[in-house]
Amino acid sequence: MGGNFLGGAVALLYFLMFQLCGVTLAACFLNKERRYTQMILGSAAGSVLLMWLPSLWAFLFSFSITAHVLALISLLLLTVGAVFLKRPKLLPNDFPGKHKAFCRAERTLLLPLGLWLLFVFLVLHSFRYQNGEIWSSQCTYGDMSMHLGFITSIADQKTFPPMYSILPGVKLSYPFLSDSISSSLYLLGAPLRFAYVLPMLFAGAQVFFGAHLFWQRWLRDKAKTALAEILFFLNxxxxxxxxxxxxxxxxxxxxxxxxxxxxxxxxxxxxxxxxxNVIVDMLIPQRATLFGWAVLFPLLYVLYRAVYEHCERYFIIAGIFAGGLVMIHTHSFLAFGLICGVWLCFAL
Structure with a gap:
């Protein structure tokens, strides 16, 4: 299955660097948001940057270590520049006191936390290695084999845009960035299972907590928000x-x-x-849906703030990441466009 402990450590540090820089960028450009909101939106931004920056450099240097090093350098330059210009307040004052107050005020976050823990349990039990083979659960039957093939072939062939591993010479006609994020970790030496699972766990948190942010802002009621989450995710x-x-x-x-x-x-x-069922039949087997929704719900939160709360600069942020959504999950991009159209009609 490739990979070793050292390679896994390097891949983990690389992944966490993108997450950290994403949160830092959110603190720079979303400085009026609450700290936990910045973390959720920044985590989603970090995943998007990990999907796109290596891919952009791969057009010049193929999907190689060189492209990933240049992607990391680009990310660090972008983050350092944003911190220098915006000078965000990264460390809160009186952390213990604010932490206790936050836990009392935001008990509704226990619901998305519970959904995420359920998701983590199911992902970790969705497949296992046995006698040199990979055994899948019934919800990932077929899907997992396809995605594992995409992940390994993107990293091994290094051709970009990637070719379809089953049909050599034919370009992959699929929003493959949901798999290339794991290909990056696999290329850096992570074991296949680690490369497959780690981005999914973060994406699951981005889905559940991002949806919570959006519905809470839109519905303006904790009970309605909780009911929306239950009806949507536990359908x-x-x-x-x-x-x-x-x-x-x-x-x-x-x-x-x-x-x-x-x-x-x-x-x-x-x-x-x-x-x-949304979790079992969509988020776990369909990686494009998982990573698409991980961007879609935070995007809807940002766009709602821009449209209905007159935070005009949020339009730029929403536009940038909406453009990146096309090759992550085309259907999420279509859903985002439909929602934009409806909100546009209301605005007119």
Whole structure:
């Protein structure tokens, strides 16, 4: 599976450097936002920069170590320049006191935190190595094989834009930046599983906490925000009711949820139940959706502030990162465009 401890450490430091610089840039250009808001938006910005900066340099130097070193240098220059010009207040005063007050005032963050912990558990158990093979869970069956192939082939072939590994000579017709972020870590020496999982865990946090920021700002009510998160992320209908009958005669009917292939409450074909759960059927297997939403929800928060709260300079930030969304997840870019169109009509 490639990689070693040293390579994993180098890849982790490289990844965290982008996250740190993203948060620092958020502190520079979103200095009126609360500290935890800057962290969420900055983390999303760091992931976007890790997807795009190596890719831009790869047009000149292929997808190589050289391109990644130049991407890191570009990031550091951008961050140092922003800090010099904006001089943000990076360290809060009276941290212990503010920390306690924050925990009392923002208890609603426990819900996105719980959703993220559930997501982490499912991601870490979605596949495993056994006898030199990779075994996937039923929700990642097919998808994981495709994405692992994209991740390794982008790093190994170094051709940019990348070729489709199954059809040599044919350019990859897919928003591949959701995989190139892991290819960068794999190229730097990280083990494949580490390179695959680490960006997903951060992207999951960006999705859940970014959605919380947007809905809280839009709905202006903690209870409505919590209800929106529950209905959106824990969707799937009442298919689980079919697994409770006959429990008095044994648990086989219930345990088939965990042991049978696609015998889940959201995929009961015999009962004509074909719901899709957002976390299990979209965010975990479909990396483009995961990384697209990790950008989309923070973008909606920034755009809402620009449109309805008259923070005009936020339009520039939203425009830059919306442009980068196209090659991360095209459908998220389309959704963002539709929402922009509706808000434009209201503004007119």
């Amino acid at each position: 799937g209908g009442f298919g689980f009711a079919y697994f409770f009958p006959n429990l008095q005669n044994g648990t086989d009917n219930f345990t088939r949820i965990f042991t049978s292939f696609y015998e889940t409450p959201t995929n009961l074909v015999d009962q004509n139940i074909r719901w899709v």
